[in-house]
Amino acid sequence: MRIIKTAVKTFKYLYGLRFEVKGLENFKVGSPCVIVSNHQSILDMMGLMEILPDGCVQIAKKELLYTGSVGLVMYLGGVIFINRKSTSNAKMVMADVAKTMLSENVMVWIYPEGTRNGNGDLLPFKKGAFHLAIQAQVPVVPVVYSSFSSFYDRKKNLFTSGKIRVEVLEPIETKGLTPEDVTELTNRCYSTMRETFFRLSGLVNEPNGSARTHLQ
Ligand SMILES: CCCCCC/C=C/CCCCCCCCCC(=O)SCCNC(=O)CCNC(=O)[C@H](O)C(C)(C)COP(=O)(O)OP(=O)(O)OC[C@H]1O[C@@H](n2cnc3c(N)ncnc32)[C@H](O)[C@@H]1OP(=O)(O)O
Numbered sequence: 566m567r568i569i570k571t572a573v574k575t576f577k578y579l580y581g582l583r584f585e586v587k588g589l590e591n592f593k594v595g596s597p598c599v600i601v602s603n604h605q606s607i608l609d610m611m612g613l614m615e616i617l618p619d620g621c622v623q624i625a626k627k628e629l630l631y632t633g634s635v636g637l638v639m640y641l642g643g644v645i646f647i648n649r650k651s652t653s654n655a656k657m658v659m660a661d662v663a664k665t666m667l668s669e670n671v672m673v674w675i676y677p678e679g680t681r682n683g684n685g686d687l688l689p690f691k692k693g694a695f696h697l698a699i700q701a702q703v704p705v706v707p708v709v710y711s712s713f714s715s716f717y718d719r720k721k722n723l724f725t726s727g728k729i730r731v732e733v734l735e736p737i738e739t740k741g742l743t744p745e746d747v748t749e750l751t752n753r754c755y756s757t758m759r760e761t762f763f764r765l766s767g768l769v770n771e772p773n774g775s776a777r778t779h780l781q
């Protein structure tokens with residue numbers, strides 16, 4: 566993964582992207598943890614590599630394993646593949662991950678929205694990342710990337726150069742929590758990350774829950 570990280574980090578120069586990072590010290594939890602971040606597009610791969618701590622593996626949809634050399638590289642990089650379409654299968658894999666992350670002292674990076682989302686807001690969070698953190702009794706570390714919409718047009722798949730703000734938020738402890746606390750933990754993480762997303766993206770969080778830029 567270190568090799569991938571070095572390679573992928575150079576892409577930002579190619580695409581004229583700059584990252585403004587805050588809160589990296591929040592990764593220093595001194596134990597494994599579950600990192601959760603918003604997911605807008607494949608560009609997130611650069612944002613991921615920009616701050617990826619050592620000893621951190623990612624959870625990916627299993628379809629990516631079958632994407633030729635990229636799938637092989639991901640497999641060799643230690644990426645864990647899950648079948649999103651089978652909750653029972655995904656649960657089994659994640660239960661294994663909870664054991665492995667403790668025995669091997671690794672962090673796990675998950676995109677709780679479960680899919681790319683460029684709609685200028687956050688999709689409701691899936692609960693797997695939070696079940697994992699509670700099963701392993703490790704902290705959840707939220708990471709938020711500002712909206713790409715200011716420089717990336719998904720329809721034309723075109724973008725100009727731009728700055729991406731990244732914030733690593735305070736770890737959320739799960740010691741003592743049980744599966745009954747998953748929904749509350751998910752919602753707490755969601756609202757903190759959504760608020761940060763709007764702040765970093767210069768969006769106003771309208772009372773009715775929609776978002777608009779300051780400029781409108
Ligand atoms: C030149 C090129 C060079 C080469 C470079 C190559 C490499 C470069 C990059 C390398 C790095 C790669 C990074 C890869 C990024 C890829 C990102 C993705 O693929 S994102 C998509 C995949 N990820 C996810 O989907 C994660 C989020 N999803 C989940 O966590 C889900 O919860 C789940 C998939 C585990 C289950 O799905 P679903 O059933 O839809 O989810 P829920 O609604 O959340 O759960 C339904 C009920 O099940 C309960 N639940 C969920 N998980 C668990 C669990 N682990 N244990 C127990 N119970 C669980 C949940 O509580 C729900 O029940 P309810 O009663 O409603 O509460």
Ligand SMILES: CCCCCCCC/C=C\CCCCCCCC(=O)OC[C@@H](O)COP(=O)(O)O
Pocket residue numbers: 573576604606607608610611626629635679680681682722
């Ligand atoms: C278009 C510009 C391309 C910029 C290139 C940036 C650097 C890319 C680095 C390596 C490329 C290979 C990385 C493969 C991982 C792809 C991650 C991804 O974004 O998969 C989609 C998945 O999450 C969710 O799938 P869906 O949104 O549900 O379907």
